[in-house]
Amino acid sequence: MAYFIQQLVNGLTLGSIYGLIAIGYTMVYGIIGMINFAHGEIYMIGAFLSILAFTMLGVTGVTWMPLALIMVLLVAIVFTSAYGWAVERIAYRPLRGSQRLAALISAIGMSLALQNYVLLTQGAGVKTLQPIIRGGVILYATGNFTVILSYIQIFIILLTILLMAIFATLIARTALGRAQRACEQDRGMATLLGINVDRTISLTFIMGAMLAAVAGMLVTMYYGVIDFFMGFIAGLKAFTAAVLGGIGSLPGAMLGGMLLGLVEAFWAGYFSVEYKDVASFGILVLVLIFLPSGLLGRPDVEKV
Amino acid sequence: MLRLENVHSFYGRIQALRGINLHVDSGEIVAMIGANGAGKSTTLMTICGQPRARSGRVLFDGDDITHVPTFQIIRSGLSHSPEGRRIFPRMTVLENLQMGAVASDPAHFNDDLGLVFDLFPILGERQQQRGGTLSGGEQQMLAIARALMSHPRLLLLDEPSLGLGPMLVKQIFDVIGQINQDRGVTILLVEQNAHQSLLLAHRAYVLANGEIILHGTGDELLADPEVRNAYLGGGN
Numbered sequence: 162m163a164y165f166i167q168q169l170v171n172g173l174t175l176g177s178i179y180g181l182i183a184i185g186y187t188m189v190y191g192i193i194g195m196i197n198f199a200h201g202e203i204y205m206i207g208a209f210l211s212i213l214a215f216t217m218l219g220v221t222g223v224t225w226m227p228l229a230l231i232m233v234l235l236v237a238i239v240f241t242s243a244y245g246w247a248v249e250r251i252a253y254r255p256l257r258g259s260q261r262l263a264a265l266i267s268a269i270g271m272s273l274a275l276q277n278y279v280l281l282t283q284g285a286g287v288k289t290l291q292p293i294i295r296g297g298v299i300l301y302a303t304g305n306f307t308v309i310l311s312y313i314q315i316f317i318i319l320l321t322i323l324l325m326a327i328f329a330t331l332i333a334r335t336a337l338g339r340a341q342r343a344c345e346q347d348r349g350m351a352t353l354l355g356i357n358v359d360r361t362i363s364l365t366f367i368m369g370a371m372l373a374a375v376a377g378m379l380v381t382m383y384y385g386v387i388d389f390f391m392g393f394i395a396g397l398k399a400f401t402a403a404v405l406g407g408i409g410s411l412p413g414a415m416l417g418g419m420l421l422g423l424v425e426a427f428w429a430g431y432f433s434v435e436y437k438d439v440a441s442f443g444i445l446v447l448v449l450i451f452l453p454s455g456l457l458g459r460p461d462v463e464k465v
Numbered sequence: 466m467l468r469l470e471n472v473h474s475f476y477g478r479i480q481a482l483r484g485i486n487l488h489v490d491s492g493e494i495v496a497m498i499g500a501n502g503a504g505k506s507t508t509l510m511t512i513c514g515q516p517r518a519r520s521g522r523v524l525f526d527g528d529d530i531t532h533v534p535t536f537q538i539i540r541s542g543l544s545h546s547p548e549g550r551r552i553f554p555r556m557t558v559l560e561n562l563q564m565g566a567v568a569s570d571p572a573h574f575n576d577d578l579g580l581v582f583d584l585f586p587i588l589g590e591r592q593q594q595r596g597g598t599l600s601g602g603e604q605q606m607l608a609i610a611r612a613l614m615s616h617p618r619l620l621l622l623d624e625p626s627l628g629l630g631p632m633l634v635k636q637i638f639d640v641i642g643q644i645n646q647d648r649g650v651t652i653l654l655v656e657q658n659a660h661q662s663l664l665l666a667h668r669a670y671v672l673a674n675g676e677i678i679l680h681g682t683g684d685e686l687l688a689d690p691e692v693r694n695a696y697l698g699g700g701n
Contacts, residue, residue: 336567343553343564350551353513355539355568355615 163306168430169423170300174314174383176422177321181376182399183406183414184328185245185369191345191409192365195261198268199248201396202275203370207241207377208387209279212288215381226293237374244275245370246363254359272392279389287388290381317379324375325415328368332411341365345409394438398425401445407458416456466491466651467512467543467619472521474511481507483675484521489619494645494652496662496683498696499672505655506548508672509621512653513538513545525619540568544617548624548655550608554597558588561596561607565614573616580648581610584640602633609637613644619651620644626658634658638665659696663687671696 182204189197214236215229223229252271256264297311332338340361343351352358380395381387402421406413421441428440448455467489474482482504489495497505511518512525514535523531530538539545544565553561562581566574582589585606591599596607605625612620625641626634638661644650656662663669663683671679671692679686686692 336563339556339560339563340567342556342560346553346555347551349515350547350553351564352515352535353539353545353547353551354564354611355536356564357534357536 163301163303163308166301167308168426170310170314172423172426174317175426176419177317178376178380179399179402179421180415180418181321181372183402183418185373186400186403187408187414188365188369192341192362195264199271199275201392202272203245204373204377204395205392206244207237207374208381209283210240211237211378211381212290215290237378238371241374242367242370245366249363249366276389287386290385293382313383398441401441405444405448405455407455410457413455413457468524470522472511472518474516474518481675485677487670489651489653491651493667494665496654496656496666496669497672498659503672504675505672506623509623509655542618544612544615545621546608546612550604552596552604552607556596557593558607559592561611562614565611569616577614577616581613585610602629621653623655
Protein backbone atom coordinates (compact mmCIF):
# COMPACT_ATOMS: atom_id res chain seq x y z
CA MET A 162 0.00 0.00 0.00
CA ALA A 163 2.74 2.44 0.99
CA TYR A 164 4.63 1.68 -2.19
CA PHE A 165 1.45 2.26 -4.20
CA ILE A 166 0.90 5.67 -2.65
CA GLN A 167 4.49 6.64 -3.32
CA GLN A 168 4.10 5.76 -7.00
CA LEU A 169 0.83 7.67 -7.08
CA VAL A 170 2.57 10.80 -5.81
CA ASN A 171 5.43 10.36 -8.27
CA GLY A 172 2.99 9.77 -11.11
CA LEU A 173 0.97 12.89 -10.35
CA THR A 174 4.15 14.95 -10.30
CA LEU A 175 5.32 13.60 -13.63
CA GLY A 176 1.78 13.88 -15.00
CA SER A 177 1.64 17.55 -14.06
CA ILE A 178 4.68 18.23 -16.19
CA TYR A 179 3.31 16.24 -19.13
CA GLY A 180 -0.01 18.00 -18.77
CA LEU A 181 1.58 21.45 -18.89
CA ILE A 182 3.44 20.60 -22.09
CA ALA A 183 0.44 18.80 -23.59
CA ILE A 184 -1.71 21.94 -23.37
CA GLY A 185 0.62 23.63 -25.85
CA TYR A 186 0.16 20.81 -28.36
CA THR A 187 -3.57 20.70 -27.97
CA MET A 188 -4.16 24.45 -28.18
CA VAL A 189 -2.07 24.82 -31.31
CA TYR A 190 -3.72 21.79 -32.87
CA GLY A 191 -7.12 23.21 -32.00
CA ILE A 192 -6.51 26.51 -33.70
CA ILE A 193 -4.46 25.63 -36.79
CA GLY A 194 -4.90 21.87 -37.06
CA MET A 195 -1.22 21.01 -37.02
CA ILE A 196 1.09 19.31 -34.53
CA ASN A 197 3.79 21.74 -33.49
CA PHE A 198 6.65 19.26 -33.33
CA ALA A 199 9.01 21.98 -32.16
CA HIS A 200 7.02 22.31 -28.92
CA GLY A 201 9.24 19.82 -27.06
CA GLU A 202 12.19 22.04 -27.91
CA ILE A 203 10.36 25.07 -26.54
CA TYR A 204 10.08 23.18 -23.27
CA MET A 205 13.79 22.32 -23.42
CA ILE A 206 14.62 25.99 -23.97
CA GLY A 207 12.45 26.84 -20.98
CA ALA A 208 14.53 24.45 -18.89
CA PHE A 209 17.81 25.98 -20.09
CA LEU A 210 16.57 29.50 -19.50
CA SER A 211 15.58 28.65 -15.95
CA ILE A 212 18.99 27.15 -15.16
CA LEU A 213 20.53 30.29 -16.59
CA ALA A 214 18.25 32.43 -14.47
CA PHE A 215 18.96 30.41 -11.33
CA THR A 216 22.69 30.77 -11.93
CA MET A 217 22.41 34.51 -12.45
CA LEU A 218 20.36 34.89 -9.30
CA GLY A 219 23.03 32.96 -7.44
CA VAL A 220 25.63 35.42 -8.72
CA THR A 221 23.59 38.46 -7.76
CA GLY A 222 22.91 36.96 -4.37
CA VAL A 223 19.13 36.77 -4.27
CA THR A 224 18.58 34.22 -1.54
CA TRP A 225 15.00 34.65 -0.41
CA MET A 226 13.44 31.65 -2.12
CA PRO A 227 9.92 32.81 -3.03
CA LEU A 228 11.40 35.88 -4.73
CA ALA A 229 14.00 33.78 -6.53
CA LEU A 230 11.37 31.35 -7.77
CA ILE A 231 9.11 34.11 -9.04
CA MET A 232 11.99 35.82 -10.83
CA VAL A 233 13.15 32.61 -12.49
CA LEU A 234 9.58 31.83 -13.47
CA LEU A 235 9.16 35.25 -15.06
CA VAL A 236 12.45 35.09 -16.93
CA ALA A 237 11.71 31.61 -18.22
CA ILE A 238 8.17 32.51 -19.27
CA VAL A 239 9.04 35.77 -21.00
CA PHE A 240 11.99 34.50 -23.01
CA THR A 241 10.51 31.10 -23.81
CA SER A 242 7.32 32.64 -25.11
CA ALA A 243 9.43 34.84 -27.36
CA TYR A 244 10.84 31.63 -28.84
CA GLY A 245 7.33 30.19 -29.17
CA TRP A 246 6.17 33.30 -30.95
CA ALA A 247 9.19 33.30 -33.27
CA VAL A 248 8.71 29.66 -34.25
CA GLU A 249 5.19 30.39 -35.45
CA ARG A 250 6.21 33.60 -37.18
CA ILE A 251 9.21 32.10 -38.99
CA ALA A 252 8.26 28.49 -39.66
CA TYR A 253 4.46 28.24 -39.80
CA ARG A 254 2.84 31.51 -40.78
CA PRO A 255 4.49 31.72 -44.21
CA LEU A 256 3.12 28.24 -44.92
CA ARG A 257 -0.42 28.92 -43.83
CA GLY A 258 -2.77 27.90 -46.58
CA SER A 259 -0.31 25.45 -48.09
CA GLN A 260 -0.47 21.69 -47.67
CA ARG A 261 -0.39 20.19 -44.22
CA LEU A 262 2.69 18.20 -45.07
CA ALA A 263 4.67 21.40 -45.69
CA ALA A 264 3.89 22.71 -42.23
CA LEU A 265 4.73 19.34 -40.69
CA ILE A 266 8.13 19.23 -42.36
CA SER A 267 8.73 22.81 -41.31
CA ALA A 268 7.89 21.84 -37.71
CA ILE A 269 10.35 18.98 -37.71
CA GLY A 270 12.99 21.26 -39.24
CA MET A 271 12.33 23.84 -36.55
CA SER A 272 12.70 21.17 -33.89
CA LEU A 273 16.10 20.09 -35.25
CA ALA A 274 17.23 23.67 -35.66
CA LEU A 275 16.39 24.56 -32.06
CA GLN A 276 18.09 21.41 -30.73
CA ASN A 277 21.26 22.24 -32.60
CA TYR A 278 21.09 25.87 -31.64
CA VAL A 279 21.13 24.88 -27.96
CA LEU A 280 23.77 22.22 -28.63
CA LEU A 281 26.06 24.81 -30.21
CA THR A 282 25.51 27.55 -27.67
CA GLN A 283 25.25 25.46 -24.49
CA GLY A 284 27.30 22.39 -25.35
CA ALA A 285 26.44 18.72 -25.50
CA GLY A 286 26.99 17.97 -21.81
CA VAL A 287 24.32 17.95 -19.16
CA LYS A 288 23.65 21.00 -17.03
CA THR A 289 22.89 20.47 -13.40
CA LEU A 290 21.14 22.43 -10.72
CA GLN A 291 21.48 21.93 -6.99
CA PRO A 292 18.14 21.16 -5.34
CA ILE A 293 16.42 24.45 -4.58
CA ILE A 294 13.52 23.11 -2.56
CA ARG A 295 14.62 20.39 -0.16
CA GLY A 296 12.81 18.19 2.28
CA GLY A 297 9.30 16.91 2.43
CA VAL A 298 6.61 15.48 4.61
CA ILE A 299 6.35 11.86 5.59
CA LEU A 300 2.88 10.81 4.58
CA TYR A 301 2.90 7.29 5.79
CA ALA A 302 5.47 4.97 7.30
CA THR A 303 5.37 1.23 7.67
CA GLY A 304 8.17 -0.88 9.02
CA ASN A 305 10.38 -0.94 5.99
CA PHE A 306 8.93 1.72 3.68
CA THR A 307 8.28 5.43 4.06
CA VAL A 308 6.05 7.45 1.73
CA ILE A 309 7.52 10.87 1.24
CA LEU A 310 5.72 13.75 -0.36
CA SER A 311 8.56 16.14 -1.04
CA TYR A 312 8.03 19.88 -1.01
CA ILE A 313 9.10 20.12 -4.62
CA GLN A 314 6.38 17.63 -5.56
CA ILE A 315 3.80 19.66 -3.68
CA PHE A 316 5.08 22.79 -5.43
CA ILE A 317 4.84 21.15 -8.87
CA ILE A 318 1.36 19.73 -8.36
CA LEU A 319 -0.09 22.88 -6.81
CA LEU A 320 1.44 25.22 -9.39
CA THR A 321 0.14 22.99 -12.16
CA ILE A 322 -3.38 22.92 -10.75
CA LEU A 323 -3.30 26.69 -10.34
CA LEU A 324 -2.10 27.30 -13.90
CA MET A 325 -4.60 24.88 -15.37
CA ALA A 326 -7.41 26.61 -13.49
CA ILE A 327 -6.23 29.99 -14.77
CA PHE A 328 -6.02 28.71 -18.34
CA ALA A 329 -9.39 27.00 -18.23
CA THR A 330 -10.96 30.25 -17.03
CA LEU A 331 -9.10 32.26 -19.64
CA ILE A 332 -10.38 30.07 -22.46
CA ALA A 333 -13.92 29.84 -21.14
CA ARG A 334 -14.54 33.40 -20.00
CA THR A 335 -12.32 36.01 -21.65
CA ALA A 336 -12.54 37.73 -25.01
CA LEU A 337 -9.23 36.18 -26.01
CA GLY A 338 -10.49 32.70 -25.15
CA ARG A 339 -13.65 33.28 -27.16
CA ALA A 340 -11.60 34.48 -30.11
CA GLN A 341 -9.46 31.35 -29.89
CA ARG A 342 -12.48 29.07 -29.79
CA ALA A 343 -14.05 30.97 -32.67
CA CYS A 344 -10.90 30.58 -34.76
CA GLU A 345 -10.90 26.91 -33.91
CA GLN A 346 -14.49 26.43 -35.08
CA ASP A 347 -14.48 28.64 -38.19
CA ARG A 348 -11.42 30.74 -38.88
CA GLY A 349 -12.89 32.43 -41.95
CA MET A 350 -15.97 33.49 -40.04
CA ALA A 351 -13.87 34.81 -37.16
CA THR A 352 -12.07 37.04 -39.68
CA LEU A 353 -15.42 38.23 -41.03
CA LEU A 354 -16.34 39.36 -37.51
CA GLY A 355 -13.22 41.49 -37.18
CA ILE A 356 -10.94 39.05 -35.37
CA ASN A 357 -7.26 39.47 -36.17
CA VAL A 358 -6.65 35.77 -36.76
CA ASP A 359 -2.86 36.05 -37.14
CA ARG A 360 -2.64 37.78 -33.80
CA THR A 361 -4.89 35.20 -32.14
CA ILE A 362 -2.72 32.39 -33.47
CA SER A 363 0.44 34.15 -32.26
CA LEU A 364 -1.06 34.49 -28.80
CA THR A 365 -1.95 30.81 -28.80
CA PHE A 366 1.68 29.88 -29.47
CA ILE A 367 2.78 32.29 -26.76
CA MET A 368 0.37 30.79 -24.24
CA GLY A 369 1.50 27.25 -25.06
CA ALA A 370 5.15 28.30 -24.73
CA MET A 371 4.46 29.93 -21.36
CA LEU A 372 3.21 26.64 -19.93
CA ALA A 373 6.10 24.75 -21.54
CA ALA A 374 8.48 27.19 -19.87
CA VAL A 375 6.92 26.47 -16.50
CA ALA A 376 7.20 22.74 -17.19
CA GLY A 377 10.87 23.24 -18.13
CA MET A 378 11.56 25.11 -14.93
CA LEU A 379 9.75 22.54 -12.79
CA VAL A 380 11.54 19.61 -14.37
CA THR A 381 14.87 21.35 -13.85
CA MET A 382 14.10 21.81 -10.18
CA TYR A 383 12.76 18.26 -9.84
CA TYR A 384 15.48 16.25 -11.56
CA GLY A 385 18.28 18.80 -11.49
CA VAL A 386 19.73 17.53 -14.79
CA ILE A 387 18.94 18.78 -18.28
CA ASP A 388 20.45 18.52 -21.75
CA PHE A 389 19.74 19.76 -25.25
CA PHE A 390 17.98 16.54 -26.25
CA MET A 391 15.48 16.39 -23.39
CA GLY A 392 12.69 18.02 -25.42
CA PHE A 393 12.46 15.19 -27.89
CA ILE A 394 11.16 12.39 -25.66
CA ALA A 395 9.27 14.76 -23.36
CA GLY A 396 7.63 16.31 -26.41
CA LEU A 397 6.55 12.92 -27.72
CA LYS A 398 5.21 11.96 -24.30
CA ALA A 399 3.23 15.16 -23.99
CA PHE A 400 1.95 14.66 -27.52
CA THR A 401 0.84 11.18 -26.44
CA ALA A 402 -0.89 12.75 -23.44
CA ALA A 403 -2.69 15.21 -25.69
CA VAL A 404 -3.82 12.43 -28.05
CA LEU A 405 -4.92 10.28 -25.12
CA GLY A 406 -7.05 13.09 -23.73
CA GLY A 407 -8.38 14.01 -27.16
CA ILE A 408 -6.27 16.36 -29.23
CA GLY A 409 -7.79 19.83 -29.33
CA SER A 410 -9.40 19.45 -25.91
CA LEU A 411 -7.90 21.45 -23.06
CA PRO A 412 -9.31 19.37 -20.20
CA GLY A 413 -8.29 16.35 -22.26
CA ALA A 414 -4.66 17.46 -22.28
CA MET A 415 -4.69 17.88 -18.52
CA LEU A 416 -6.34 14.51 -17.97
CA GLY A 417 -4.14 12.78 -20.54
CA GLY A 418 -1.00 14.21 -18.93
CA MET A 419 -2.00 13.01 -15.49
CA LEU A 420 -2.97 9.54 -16.73
CA LEU A 421 0.24 9.15 -18.68
CA GLY A 422 2.31 10.23 -15.68
CA LEU A 423 0.52 7.68 -13.51
CA VAL A 424 0.92 4.88 -16.04
CA GLU A 425 4.61 5.60 -16.31
CA ALA A 426 5.15 5.78 -12.58
CA PHE A 427 3.28 2.56 -11.91
CA TRP A 428 4.91 0.77 -14.80
CA ALA A 429 8.33 1.87 -13.59
CA GLY A 430 7.45 0.98 -10.02
CA TYR A 431 5.95 -2.44 -10.58
CA PHE A 432 7.41 -3.73 -13.85
CA SER A 433 10.47 -2.17 -15.30
CA VAL A 434 12.05 1.25 -15.22
CA GLU A 435 13.91 0.57 -18.47
CA TYR A 436 10.70 -0.05 -20.37
CA LYS A 437 8.61 2.86 -19.11
CA ASP A 438 8.79 4.60 -22.49
CA VAL A 439 7.39 1.45 -24.07
CA ALA A 440 4.37 1.76 -21.81
CA SER A 441 3.81 5.38 -22.83
CA PHE A 442 4.14 4.84 -26.54
CA GLY A 443 2.18 1.61 -26.30
CA ILE A 444 -0.66 3.78 -25.04
CA LEU A 445 -0.23 6.10 -27.99
CA VAL A 446 -0.55 3.16 -30.38
CA LEU A 447 -3.57 1.73 -28.58
CA VAL A 448 -5.35 5.07 -28.43
CA LEU A 449 -4.73 5.76 -32.10
CA ILE A 450 -6.14 2.35 -33.03
CA PHE A 451 -9.10 2.04 -30.69
CA LEU A 452 -9.99 5.56 -29.60
CA PRO A 453 -8.66 8.00 -32.20
CA SER A 454 -10.62 10.94 -30.83
CA GLY A 455 -9.25 10.38 -27.31
CA LEU A 456 -10.99 10.33 -23.96
CA LEU A 457 -12.54 13.79 -24.08
CA GLY A 458 -12.18 14.62 -27.76
CA ARG A 459 -14.98 15.07 -30.23
CA PRO A 460 -15.30 12.63 -33.09
CA ASP A 461 -14.37 14.29 -36.36
CA VAL A 462 -17.78 13.87 -37.88
CA GLU A 463 -20.07 16.61 -36.81
CA LYS A 464 -23.65 17.58 -37.35
CA VAL A 465 -23.74 20.77 -39.36
CA MET B 466 -21.35 54.55 -49.26
CA LEU B 467 -20.13 51.46 -51.08
CA ARG B 468 -18.86 51.41 -54.62
CA LEU B 469 -17.41 48.59 -56.73
CA GLU B 470 -15.51 49.67 -59.83
CA ASN B 471 -14.86 47.09 -62.52
CA VAL B 472 -14.15 44.34 -59.97
CA HIS B 473 -12.73 41.05 -61.21
CA SER B 474 -12.18 38.18 -58.86
CA PHE B 475 -11.06 34.58 -59.08
CA TYR B 476 -11.17 31.33 -57.17
CA GLY B 477 -7.83 29.89 -58.14
CA ARG B 478 -7.87 30.03 -61.93
CA ILE B 479 -11.63 30.18 -62.23
CA GLN B 480 -12.95 33.65 -62.81
CA ALA B 481 -15.99 34.37 -60.67
CA LEU B 482 -16.56 38.09 -61.24
CA ARG B 483 -16.08 39.78 -64.61
CA GLY B 484 -16.08 43.49 -64.06
CA ILE B 485 -18.74 44.26 -61.47
CA ASN B 486 -19.80 47.89 -61.15
CA LEU B 487 -22.27 48.67 -58.44
CA HIS B 488 -22.95 51.20 -55.75
CA VAL B 489 -24.98 51.33 -52.57
CA ASP B 490 -26.01 54.69 -51.17
CA SER B 491 -26.46 55.47 -47.52
CA GLY B 492 -29.89 54.41 -46.20
CA GLU B 493 -30.72 52.10 -49.11
CA ILE B 494 -31.64 48.46 -49.32
CA VAL B 495 -30.05 47.11 -52.48
CA ALA B 496 -30.73 43.56 -53.63
CA MET B 497 -28.69 41.29 -55.88
CA ILE B 498 -30.56 38.50 -57.59
CA GLY B 499 -29.48 35.90 -60.09
CA ALA B 500 -29.10 32.18 -60.64
CA ASN B 501 -26.84 29.91 -58.62
CA GLY B 502 -23.21 30.55 -59.49
CA ALA B 503 -23.90 34.00 -60.92
CA GLY B 504 -21.41 35.56 -58.50
CA LYS B 505 -23.70 37.09 -55.89
CA SER B 506 -22.00 35.58 -52.85
CA THR B 507 -18.59 36.13 -54.41
CA THR B 508 -19.41 39.80 -54.79
CA LEU B 509 -20.16 40.08 -51.08
CA MET B 510 -17.06 38.12 -50.11
CA THR B 511 -14.88 40.18 -52.44
CA ILE B 512 -16.11 43.34 -50.73
CA CYS B 513 -14.70 41.84 -47.51
CA GLY B 514 -11.45 40.90 -49.24
CA GLN B 515 -11.95 37.12 -49.35
CA PRO B 516 -10.98 36.56 -52.13
CA ARG B 517 -9.40 39.89 -52.97
CA ALA B 518 -10.37 41.64 -56.17
CA ARG B 519 -7.66 40.84 -58.71
CA SER B 520 -8.41 44.05 -60.54
CA GLY B 521 -10.76 46.95 -60.01
CA ARG B 522 -11.47 48.79 -56.79
CA VAL B 523 -13.75 48.49 -53.78
CA LEU B 524 -14.55 51.79 -52.08
CA PHE B 525 -16.21 52.12 -48.69
CA ASP B 526 -17.06 55.65 -47.58
CA GLY B 527 -14.76 56.85 -50.33
CA ASP B 528 -11.77 54.90 -48.98
CA ASP B 529 -10.15 52.27 -51.16
CA ILE B 530 -10.47 49.03 -49.16
CA THR B 531 -9.43 46.70 -51.97
CA HIS B 532 -6.23 45.73 -50.17
CA VAL B 533 -7.17 46.35 -46.55
CA PRO B 534 -7.05 43.22 -44.32
CA THR B 535 -10.49 41.70 -43.81
CA PHE B 536 -10.64 42.23 -40.05
CA GLN B 537 -9.90 45.92 -40.52
CA ILE B 538 -12.59 46.30 -43.18
CA ILE B 539 -15.05 44.85 -40.68
CA ARG B 540 -13.83 47.21 -37.98
CA SER B 541 -14.51 50.18 -40.23
CA GLY B 542 -18.28 49.67 -39.96
CA LEU B 543 -19.21 46.96 -42.42
CA SER B 544 -20.73 43.67 -41.38
CA HIS B 545 -21.27 40.47 -43.31
CA SER B 546 -23.64 37.62 -42.57
CA PRO B 547 -22.29 35.10 -45.06
CA GLU B 548 -23.78 32.19 -46.96
CA GLY B 549 -24.60 29.16 -44.83
CA ARG B 550 -25.07 31.13 -41.57
CA ARG B 551 -21.77 29.94 -40.14
CA ILE B 552 -22.65 30.42 -36.52
CA PHE B 553 -20.20 28.90 -34.06
CA PRO B 554 -21.87 25.59 -33.19
CA ARG B 555 -20.00 24.91 -29.95
CA MET B 556 -20.47 28.38 -28.53
CA THR B 557 -23.57 29.58 -26.74
CA VAL B 558 -25.97 32.05 -28.33
CA LEU B 559 -24.60 34.75 -26.06
CA GLU B 560 -21.00 33.92 -26.97
CA ASN B 561 -21.87 34.03 -30.66
CA LEU B 562 -23.31 37.50 -30.11
CA GLN B 563 -20.23 38.54 -28.13
CA MET B 564 -18.13 37.44 -31.09
CA GLY B 565 -20.28 39.63 -33.29
CA ALA B 566 -19.44 42.61 -31.10
CA VAL B 567 -15.66 42.17 -31.39
CA ALA B 568 -15.39 44.99 -33.91
CA SER B 569 -17.50 47.46 -31.99
CA ASP B 570 -17.14 49.66 -28.94
CA PRO B 571 -17.76 47.61 -25.73
CA ALA B 572 -19.60 50.64 -24.33
CA HIS B 573 -22.72 49.95 -26.38
CA PHE B 574 -22.65 46.15 -26.09
CA ASN B 575 -25.62 46.03 -23.73
CA ASP B 576 -27.71 48.36 -25.88
CA ASP B 577 -26.96 46.34 -29.00
CA LEU B 578 -27.77 43.12 -27.15
CA GLY B 579 -31.09 44.59 -26.04
CA LEU B 580 -31.89 45.61 -29.62
CA VAL B 581 -31.22 42.18 -31.14
CA PHE B 582 -33.24 40.52 -28.38
CA ASP B 583 -36.08 42.91 -29.27
CA LEU B 584 -35.81 41.88 -32.91
CA PHE B 585 -35.48 38.17 -32.09
CA PRO B 586 -36.98 37.45 -28.64
CA ILE B 587 -36.30 33.72 -29.02
CA LEU B 588 -32.54 34.41 -28.89
CA GLY B 589 -33.00 36.12 -25.54
CA GLU B 590 -34.66 32.99 -24.20
CA ARG B 591 -31.91 30.75 -25.53
CA GLN B 592 -28.85 32.76 -24.52
CA GLN B 593 -27.09 29.85 -22.85
CA GLN B 594 -27.94 27.26 -25.49
CA ARG B 595 -25.22 26.13 -27.87
CA GLY B 596 -25.51 27.49 -31.40
CA GLY B 597 -25.36 24.04 -32.96
CA THR B 598 -28.48 22.92 -31.11
CA LEU B 599 -30.71 25.69 -32.50
CA SER B 600 -33.20 25.03 -35.28
CA GLY B 601 -32.42 26.29 -38.77
CA GLY B 602 -34.62 29.36 -38.40
CA GLU B 603 -33.11 30.23 -35.03
CA GLN B 604 -29.63 29.80 -36.45
CA GLN B 605 -30.50 32.23 -39.23
CA MET B 606 -31.80 34.73 -36.69
CA LEU B 607 -28.59 34.29 -34.70
CA ALA B 608 -26.51 34.89 -37.84
CA ILE B 609 -28.31 38.16 -38.57
CA ALA B 610 -28.25 39.18 -34.91
CA ARG B 611 -24.52 38.47 -34.72
CA ALA B 612 -23.89 40.64 -37.77
CA LEU B 613 -25.87 43.46 -36.14
CA MET B 614 -23.86 43.29 -32.92
CA SER B 615 -20.96 45.10 -34.56
CA HIS B 616 -23.15 48.18 -34.90
CA PRO B 617 -22.64 48.29 -38.67
CA ARG B 618 -23.43 51.15 -41.00
CA LEU B 619 -23.51 48.75 -43.93
CA LEU B 620 -24.84 45.23 -43.58
CA LEU B 621 -24.20 42.52 -46.19
CA LEU B 622 -26.74 39.71 -46.01
CA ASP B 623 -26.31 36.50 -47.98
CA GLU B 624 -29.46 34.42 -48.47
CA PRO B 625 -31.06 35.17 -45.11
CA SER B 626 -34.24 33.28 -46.05
CA LEU B 627 -32.59 30.14 -47.43
CA GLY B 628 -34.20 26.93 -46.26
CA LEU B 629 -36.82 28.62 -44.08
CA GLY B 630 -40.57 28.09 -44.10
CA PRO B 631 -42.90 30.83 -45.45
CA MET B 632 -43.76 32.22 -42.01
CA LEU B 633 -40.12 32.60 -41.05
CA VAL B 634 -39.25 34.05 -44.45
CA LYS B 635 -41.83 36.76 -43.90
CA GLN B 636 -40.52 37.41 -40.39
CA ILE B 637 -36.93 37.69 -41.63
CA PHE B 638 -37.88 40.11 -44.41
CA ASP B 639 -39.86 42.20 -41.90
CA VAL B 640 -36.83 42.37 -39.66
CA ILE B 641 -34.58 43.41 -42.55
CA GLY B 642 -37.00 46.24 -43.29
CA GLN B 643 -37.00 47.28 -39.62
CA ILE B 644 -33.21 47.26 -39.38
CA ASN B 645 -33.09 49.56 -42.38
CA GLN B 646 -35.93 51.90 -41.37
CA ASP B 647 -35.59 52.11 -37.61
CA ARG B 648 -31.84 51.80 -37.21
CA GLY B 649 -30.78 53.44 -40.46
CA VAL B 650 -28.55 50.53 -41.47
CA THR B 651 -27.75 50.40 -45.17
CA ILE B 652 -28.24 46.89 -46.57
CA LEU B 653 -26.86 44.95 -49.51
CA LEU B 654 -28.93 41.81 -49.81
CA VAL B 655 -28.34 38.65 -51.81
CA GLU B 656 -31.45 36.51 -52.22
CA GLN B 657 -32.81 33.58 -54.14
CA ASN B 658 -36.25 34.77 -53.12
CA ALA B 659 -36.31 37.34 -55.93
CA HIS B 660 -39.92 38.43 -55.54
CA GLN B 661 -39.72 39.28 -51.83
CA SER B 662 -36.40 41.00 -52.12
CA LEU B 663 -37.46 43.13 -55.10
CA LEU B 664 -40.51 44.22 -53.12
CA LEU B 665 -38.33 45.19 -50.21
CA ALA B 666 -35.35 46.71 -52.01
CA HIS B 667 -35.04 50.28 -53.22
CA ARG B 668 -32.82 49.17 -56.07
CA ALA B 669 -31.56 45.87 -57.39
CA TYR B 670 -28.94 44.35 -59.66
CA VAL B 671 -29.39 41.17 -61.67
CA LEU B 672 -26.25 39.05 -62.05
CA ALA B 673 -25.43 36.32 -64.54
CA ASN B 674 -22.07 34.66 -65.11
CA GLY B 675 -20.17 37.12 -62.98
CA GLU B 676 -21.59 40.17 -64.69
CA ILE B 677 -24.37 42.63 -63.98
CA ILE B 678 -26.93 42.28 -66.75
CA LEU B 679 -29.71 44.48 -65.39
CA HIS B 680 -30.07 47.25 -62.90
CA GLY B 681 -33.05 49.26 -61.74
CA THR B 682 -35.43 50.04 -58.92
CA GLY B 683 -37.22 47.15 -57.29
CA ASP B 684 -40.48 48.06 -59.00
CA GLU B 685 -38.88 48.40 -62.44
CA LEU B 686 -37.33 44.97 -62.20
CA LEU B 687 -40.54 43.42 -60.88
CA ALA B 688 -42.24 44.73 -63.99
CA ASP B 689 -39.48 43.73 -66.38
CA PRO B 690 -40.62 40.83 -68.59
CA GLU B 691 -37.13 39.34 -68.77
CA VAL B 692 -36.79 39.32 -64.99
CA ARG B 693 -40.28 37.89 -64.59
CA ASN B 694 -39.47 35.06 -66.94
CA ALA B 695 -36.05 34.19 -65.61
CA TYR B 696 -36.32 34.83 -61.89
CA LEU B 697 -39.93 35.15 -60.85
CA GLY B 698 -41.21 31.81 -62.09
CA GLY B 699 -42.63 32.73 -65.50
CA GLY B 700 -45.18 35.34 -66.44
CA ASN B 701 -47.49 35.04 -63.44
